[in-house]
Amino acid sequence: MSVPSAAIGPQQAPPVPVPVPPGLAILVLALLLSIQPVTTDLYLPALPALTRSLNAPVAAGQLTLSALLLAFGCSQLAWGPLSDRFGRRPVLLTGLAMYTLAAVGAALAPSMAVLIAWRTAQGVAMGAVVMCARAIVRDLYTPLAGARAMSKALTGLGFVACLCAPLGGLLTEWFNWRAALLALTGYAMGTLALVALRMPETLHQRNPHALRPAMLAGTAAQILGTPAFWAFSLLTTASYGGLFTFLAASSFVYLDVLGISRTQYGLALLSTAVAYLLGTLLCRRLLARQGLKRTVAIAGALSASGGLLMLLAAALGWHSVAALLPPFYLYMVGHGIHQPCGQSGAVGPFPQAAGMASALNGFMMMLAGFAIGQWLGGALDGSVWPLVQGVALWSLLLAAIAWTLVQRHAPQEVAHAR
Known part of the structure; x- marks a missing residue:
């Protein structure tokens, strides 16, 4: 299939400078990525x-x-080309406004069916926000610098995540579940105001052909035909798969099976967020000293160790938070390394189609999340095993990808000690 001359290919061209202060760029990226x-x-x-x-x-x-x-993942396939055609800023503003409205609707939902509908709308809006954040990284940075910038932004995400679970637990204890959902509205409104008032457009040159069917098909084929995209996208998908298994199952396992309180559960999630935060900090140090490939390989060892130790603890009959949670910390440290490296690596070869590459990468992660959620809906059986077995499976798959595909297809980078 022939495509217009603006079609992309794997490139390592440096991005054209955009007048965004470095501190502002990292702050906005942290807030946008933290919405998830x-x-x-x-x-x-x-x-x-x-x-x-x-x-x-x-x-x-x-x-x-x-x-x-699922809505989050699928919507990115539309938001990505739209951002390549019209720019990141209008898509961001639209997504944040939609998210704010959907957050209010979800908090006021009178039935489960209505709540699911508003949560689906939130997912569609969230797709615009997170997709644009990943594309902005490619607009502003080269691939290795993008991994470092992404790790800084995800450190901010770690701080936000540390607050979310305890806050959600306290709001539910003090008020009710609607208060926890309503808190999302304030976050969205604050982020919307910052983007509207301070964040300029980062896309240097819009692609007027980005929405043409031939261009869409050609661009998607080019991205999906690039081994590096698959290596890093599978890395992020497997890493997110283990995290999502924990997030989707742990509330039922920890609260209903292991019998801890909502406040204690919030603190447990807080501790996993701290482990993730430490992983993002470690990521920057490793990238500077070891380079991208060795950094991902080290993280693969952390991931596999966490999943296998959790499985071992459960097999020995140690069915308690004290036994099952610490091994997951190792997984979360690895997750804090895999995500910045993987997300930056997936879009790095495509400076002219970062929106589409980001969308396809995000779609893969959320498709895995949807499948896990559907499985857990029938697998949760009043025991710890669905949680433990799911995390162990993803951890082993993640390590295999980190040790094989990423080592084979990651770009050659020179590490500079700092």
Whole structure:
């Protein structure tokens, strides 16, 4: 298939400078990327309560999460080309405005069906926000610098995630589950105001052909035909798969099976966010000293160790938070390395189509999340095993990808000690 001359190919061209102060860029990226854990982590302590309050089965409660993620992933396939055609800023503003409206609707939902509909709308809007954030990284940075910038932004995400679960637990304890969902509105409005007032357009040259069918098909084929894209996208998908298994199952396992309180559960999620935060900090040090490939390989060892130790603890009959949570910290440290490296690596070869590459990468992650949510809806059986086995499976798959595909297809980079 022939495509217009503006079609992309794997490139390492440096981005054209855009007048965005470095501190502002990292702050905005952190807030935009954080909308995903804010949307999930803050309401997880309320998930069992809202399921009971709306007289719905567990599978329907899981659908409030899996439907959101499916909409999040699918919508990026549309938002990506739109941002390449019209720019990041109008897509961001539209997405944040839509998200604010949907957050209010979800908090006021009178039934589970209405709540699922508003959560799906939130997922569509969230797709615009996160996709643009990843594309902005490619607009402003070269691939290796993008991984470092992404790790800084994800450090900010880690700080936000540390607050979300405890806050969600406290809001649910003090008020009810609707208060936890309503808190999302304030976050979206604040981020919308910052982007509207301070963040300029980062896309140097819009692609007027980005929405043409021939261009869409040609661009997608070019991206999907690039081995480096697959290596890094599979890395991020497997890493997110393990995290999502934990997020979707842990509220039922920890609260209903292991019998801890919502506040204690919020603190447990806080501790995993701290481990993730440490991973993003470690990522920057490793990238500077070891380079991209060795950094990902080290993270693969952390991931596999966490999953296998959790499986071992469960096999030995140690079914308690004290036994099952610490191994997951190792997984989360690895996750804090895999995500900045993987997300930057997936879009790095495509400076002229970062929106489409980001969308395809995000779609893969959320498709995995939806499938996991559907599986867990029927697999949660009043034991710890669905949680433990799911995390162990993803951890081994993640390590295999980090040690094989990434080592084979990652670009050659020179590490500079700092």
